[in-house]
Amino acid sequence: MARVTISETVPPAADGPGAAAPRPSRRRPERRDPAATREALLQAGAELFALHGFDGTSTDALARRAGVNKALISYHFGGKLGLYRAILAATFEPVRERVVALRATPQPAPEALREFIAVFGETASRRQPAFPAMLVRELITPGSPAVSELRPYLVDVLGTVRHILERGVRDGQFREVDPLMTHLSMVGALAFFFATGPARARIVASMPPALKVQPPSADAFVRHMQDLMTLGLAKRPGRS
Amino acid sequence: MARVTISETVPPAADGPGAAAPRPSRRRPERRDPAATREALLQAGAELFALHGFDGTSTDALARRAGVNKALISYHFGGKLGLYRAILAATFEPVRERVVALRATPQPAPEALREFIAVFGETASRRQPAFPAMLVRELITPGSPAVSELRPYLVDVLGTVRHILERGVRDGQFREVDPLMTHLSMVGALAFFFATGPARARIVASMPPALKVQPPSADAFVRHMQDLMTLGLAKRPGRS
DNA sequence: GAATTAATCAACCGTACGGTTAATAAACTA
DNA sequence: TAGTTTATTAACCGTACGGTTGATTAATTC
Numbered sequence: 001m002a003r004v005t006i007s008e009t010v011p012p013a014a015d016g017p018g019a020a021a022p023r024p025s026r027r028r029p030e031r032r033d034p035a036a037t038r039e040a041l042l043q044a045g046a047e048l049f050a051l052h053g054f055d056g057t058s059t060d061a062l063a064r065r066a067g068v069n070k071a072l073i074s075y076h077f078g079g080k081l082g083l084y085r086a087i088l089a090a091t092f093e094p095v096r097e098r099v100v101a102l103r104a105t106p107q108p109a110p111e112a113l114r115e116f117i118a119v120f121g122e123t124a125s126r127r128q129p130a131f132p133a134m135l136v137r138e139l140i141t142p143g144s145p146a147v148s149e150l151r152p153y154l155v156d157v158l159g160t161v162r163h164i165l166e167r168g169v170r171d172g173q174f175r176e177v178d179p180l181m182t183h184l185s186m187v188g189a190l191a192f193f194f195a196t197g198p199a200r201a202r203i204v205a206s207m208p209p210a211l212k213v214q215p216p217s218a219d220a221f222v223r224h225m226q227d228l229m230t231l232g233l234a235k236r237p238g239r240s
Numbered sequence: 241m242a243r244v245t246i247s248e249t250v251p252p253a254a255d256g257p258g259a260a261a262p263r264p265s266r267r268r269p270e271r272r273d274p275a276a277t278r279e280a281l282l283q284a285g286a287e288l289f290a291l292h293g294f295d296g297t298s299t300d301a302l303a304r305r306a307g308v309n310k311a312l313i314s315y316h317f318g319g320k321l322g323l324y325r326a327i328l329a330a331t332f333e334p335v336r337e338r339v340v341a342l343r344a345t346p347q348p349a350p351e352a353l354r355e356f357i358a359v360f361g362e363t364a365s366r367r368q369p370a371f372p373a374m375l376v377r378e379l380i381t382p383g384s385p386a387v388s389e390l391r392p393y394l395v396d397v398l399g400t401v402r403h404i405l406e407r408g409v410r411d412g413q414f415r416e417v418d419p420l421m422t423h424l425s426m427v428g429a430l431a432f433f434f435a436t437g438p439a440r441a442r443i444v445a446s447m448p449p450a451l452k453v454q455p456p457s458a459d460a461f462v463r464h465m466q467d468l469m470t471l472g473l474a475k476r477p478g479r480s
Numbered sequence: 481g482a483a484t485t486a487a488t489c490a491a492c493c494g495t496a497c498g499g500t501t502a503a504t505a506a507a508c509t510a
Numbered sequence: 511t512a513g514t515t516t517a518t519t520a521a522c523c524g525t526a527c528g529g530t531t532g533a534t535t536a537a538t539t540c
Contacts, residue, residue: 053295
């Protein structure tokens with residue numbers, strides 16, 4: 001029997017240091033706990049789908065990573081696609097909430113924009129690490145089974161950014177800019193940076209030590225983007 | 241161009257869920273033409289891999305799109321992966337050449353940077369439409385079979401951008417900026433924009449007509465990025 | 481504590497995939 | 511023209527995939 005020693009009743013969630021390749025991240029307790037099963041599958045799915053995409057992730061790998069029988073994917077989520085949908089919602093909903101909350105901020109527009117960038121960065125680097133990769137993956141895969149579900153989130157986030165930008169223009173702090181293109185460039189840069197973090201780490205790791213550059217931290221990049229956007233959008237005194 | 245479609249050996253309908261119209265992009269000449277076969281496969285692969293990724297593209301779909309027998313993928317390229325590698329090289333090599341040529345430009349740094357953005361945009365929108373999606377896809381898929389082959393291209397492009405940026409700082413036109421982060425934000429925004437173009441088109445197409453916004457053109461976005469970067473990097477707001 | 485429901489498991493199933501093969505026709509050579 | 515090489519084809523093969531099933535065990539109900 002494969003039943004192993006009881007380790008913990010609650011998902012540890014504490015990642016080991018560095019990148020351990022095939023870590024079986026959850027050993028499930030002897031006693032049943034369907035909520036923990038669902039949670040383990042959601043967690044494993046967020047990691048694997050973000051890393052390898054929907055097609056590139058097998059149900060066997062999913063189940064193994066979650067420490068759970070493969071059939072439970074169908075049992076709890078109705079199949080691989082159902083799990084993917086659930087993960088998408090669980091990943092994007094918190095982001096949307098935090099972003100939309102910025103709509104009502106009393107801060108001046110440039111500060112609100114900085115705040116938006118900080119929220120994106122904090123979400124991507126600490127709260128929902130899978131979020132940028134999943135966003136990018138969905139958006140470059142037309143015919144993905146879940147793009148339509150993504151739309152409301154995207155619309156809400158875009159709406160918030162547009163709101164901030166238009167306020168800034170109205171208040172004379174931002175030059176006349178196209179809100180959609182500004183939104184796309186800002187979110188695109190952020191999503192690209194965080195989604196490609198692992199690949200960049202791999203690339204520098206495979207370089208001769210002489211050429212190595214230490215990769216920029218999430219916080220540093222957030223600050224970079226804050227400066228770039230506020231300066232790039234700022235209304236300058238002498239211009240039409 | 242659109243010559244005869246030889247006997248449809250495949251079932252006429254049912255190309256898959258939500259698949260776009262499968263246009264047979266290559267006529268089949270009665271006489272043999274191995275060079276054209278290779279070219280058709282490269283072309284079909286560039287489209288399909290960019291759209292659905294490596295895993296998401298089957299050899300059957302590849303061959304059907306190219307109007308070619310499936311076994312010819314192995315015959316000419318040694319397999320699906322060999323075809324993918326060839327496409328990657330054929331896609332990135334022209335980009336690198338055009339970018340690296342900018343290294344020696346006599347223009348002042350801000351102009352050179354504008355030129356870089358224009359080159360990226362022109363490549364993505366006209367010359368190699370598959371390029372941004374393939375770049376993004378490779379970078380968010382660690383363990384992709386071809387990341388290592390991508391490295392030299394990335395290094396050369398980054399080197400060029402860094403060269404331009406450092407020159408701009410030296411000449412007092414750019415403020416002190418981190419070249420790597422600047423490069424990542426610029427290329428990230430551009431790649432994201434062009435790679436997600438189809439998805440954005442789909443999203444607005446599925447919206448109620450009242451809310452529809454016409455999507456930004458490639459040229460408009462290039463100009464947006466040129467302004468955003470030059471203003472955002474400028475030492476003093478005032479020059480371009 | 482018996483009966484019922486919910487959760488989990490190992491084994492199995494049909495299919496689609498990437499790749500191979502043996503045959504064959506076209507192109508080339510001499 | 512005969513012989514050889516190159517390009518192409520349909521059919522086939524082993525495998526890995528996602529999903530299902532029937533049994534089994536833990537939890538819940540009464």
